[in-house]
Amino acid sequence: MSVSAASADQRRGRAGRLAPGVCYRLWSEADHRQLPPQRVPEIREADLAPLALELAAWGAGGPDALPWLDPPPAGAYAQAAGLLQLLEALDGRGAVTVHGRAMAALGLHPRLAHMLLRAKELGLGGLACDLAALLGERDVLGAADDADLRSRVELLRSGGRQGRGADDAALQRIAAEAKVWRRELGLRAGEGEGSPASSGVCLALAYPERIGQNRGGGRYLLSSGRGAVLPRQQLLWNAAYIVAAELDDQGAESRIRLAAPLEEEELRRGAAGAIRTEESIAWDRGAGAVRGRRRELLGALLLKETVLAELNPERQLQALLEGIRLEGLGLLPWSKAARQLRERIGFLHRHRGDFPNVSDEALLGSLEEWLAPHLYGMKSRGDLQRVPLFEALESLLPWPQRQQLGEFVPTHVTVPSGSRIPVDYSNPDAPALAVRLQELFGLRETPRIAGGKVGLVLHLLSPAQRPVQVTKDLASFWREGYFEVKKDLKGRYPKHYWPDDPLEAVPTSRVRPRT
Structure with a gap:
């Protein structure tokens, strides 16, 4: 630098x-x-966890209680205090705990102090002392291809006799320091030595936010939510879980320099207090149904997920409504009657304004009011096909409006032939009636709805139900358009009835009118 x-x-x-x-x-x-x-002042770049623990042990409420030449950065200090709470050194109010005072008395970094004290309780105090001494020095194997910290413990305990190009002088210093920590913990000779295989358990105490879950190819998701990677293929690639003791903190994924594996059973035993259980009930788009899941999480790590057999009815209903909002109204069983009812209500809303808005946006925004009462007990796309959608939409209208709907916006219009023809309200500005031309003989004016205020657009059909003319003015069509249409239709349908005077002719839905 x-x-x-x-x-x-x-x-x-x-x-x-x-x-x-x-x-x-x-x-x-x-x-x-x-x-x-x-x-740059060191306090702006240093790890502030030791400082935060020392201040708490003194009884200072925080860095603001003291004068500084260069005050510690607020964000870094808050992060350090959060770590101390994770290590049980501070309580929820930020005050030092009994365990925190014992950590401060050791004079080690809080991570390592916490590891020593808790590992002793687990019968692994000697192993934790070896790890603390190793992590306090530069890596004795230098730029080795193996990031496994267990091999360093084995090398330390062998006195360097395993070779591997280790720094003998460094190993002697580390061994001497490990003895010091054994004395500090009051360990007897041989007490709590543990196997190097348990290194991951000890490291998880010191680095709870660096427990990593295997994602394949040497890549791990850490419990903090960050990614990490082993740069070279090695034995640790196969570990389901690891604890990263040293990271380079560079790039999108930190390179793991030192780590140890951790069995899931050990993880659950050692981090039981940090594992949280969440239950979720939500719409599953892939399954097309509401699904309930119970998830066991350690920070950002998903340890286990199971399907809930029984769901809370109210939460199930809310999840189903959210699914409809997510997928759209197309999930519902739109029969011809339901669709026409919606279009009729939409027509009156457009022309009068006192009728409810039935646009997609409005209906999705008010599902709790009109649809939810019909959904109890349902949770899948298939269940929704049983929804009485016509009745649900009709519930939007008070009784007087239901009567007005039938009076002003009829579902069908009876034409001169006697047939009841459905009205198409899909375009609220131009409601339409598709009817065979011969059924309108004798009808002088265009049929009107909404109390006579709106005329229907007539789609006049041939005997084969194909459109031959579209008009809003039937009287004009009889005067000017009929005779041209008649020439064409009489040539194509010679057996049918094509009178010279359509206004005096008998309307019919048959080939010819009954005599």
């Missing part, structure tokens, strides 16, 4: 005080001009 300009000048001045001479720097003048003027 490059020095600051102030540090470089200080070193030059220190040499100049001893004797006159020339200062040579191993960088260019241009590089010198790019140096930061001052070094």
Whole structure:
């Protein structure tokens, strides 16, 4: 890491005080001009967990209680306090606990202090001392291809006799430090040594947010929610769970430098207090149904998921309504009658305004009012096919409006032939009647609805039910358009009845009128 300009000048001045001479720097003048003027205060970049624990042990309510040359960053300090709560050193109010005072008395980093104290309770105190001493030094295997911390424990306990290019002097220092921590914990000779295979259990105490779940290919999802990766294929690739003791914190996925495997049974035993259970009842788009699930979670890790056999009725109903909002009204059984009722209500809403809005947006926004009473006990796409949709839509209308609907917006219009023809309200601006031309003989004016205010658009059909003319003015059609249409239809349908005067002719739904 490059020095600051102030540090470089200080070193030059220190040499100049001893004797006159020339200062040579191993960088260019241009590089010198790019140096930061001052070094960033360590407190702005350091791990603040030890400081936060020390302040709490003193009884300080937080960093604001003390004067600082450079105050600790608020975000970093809050993160450190959160870690201490995770390590049981602080309670929910931020006050130090009895366990926290014992951690502070050890003089270790809070992570390692917590590991020593809790591992001793688990009968793994000696192993935790070895791990604490190893993690306090640089990796004894340097840039080894193996990130497995268990191999370092084995190497330490063998006194370096296993070779592997270890730093013997470092191993001696680590062994001496591990003895110091054994004395601090009051361990007798051989007590709590444990197998290196249990290293993951100890590490999970120190790094609970770095428990990783295997995602394949050496990639892990950490309980903190971040991704991590083992850079080279090795034995740990096959571990279902690991605990990462050292990460480089670079890029989207941190590189794991040191870790140990952890069995799920060990994880559940050691982190039982941190495992939470959540139950969810929600619409499953793939299944087309409401599904209930119970999930066991450790931070961001999903440990287990099971399907709930029995669902709370109210939560099931709400999940079904959310499913309809998500999928749309197409989930519902739209019969011809239900669809026409909706269109008729929409027509009156458009032309009068006092009738309810039945647009998709309005209906989806008021499902609880008109649809929910008909959905109790239902939870799937198939169940929804039993919904009495006509009755549900009709419930939007008070009794006087139901009567007005039948009076002003009829479902059918009786034409001169006696047939009852359904009215198409799909376009509220132009309700339509599709009827065979011969059934309208004798009808002088266009049929009207809504108290005579709205005329129907007539789709006049041939005997084969094919449209031959569309008109809003039937009287004009009889005067001007009928005779041209008659020539064409009489040639194609010679057996049918094509009178010269349609207004005096007998209407018929047959080939010819009855005599």
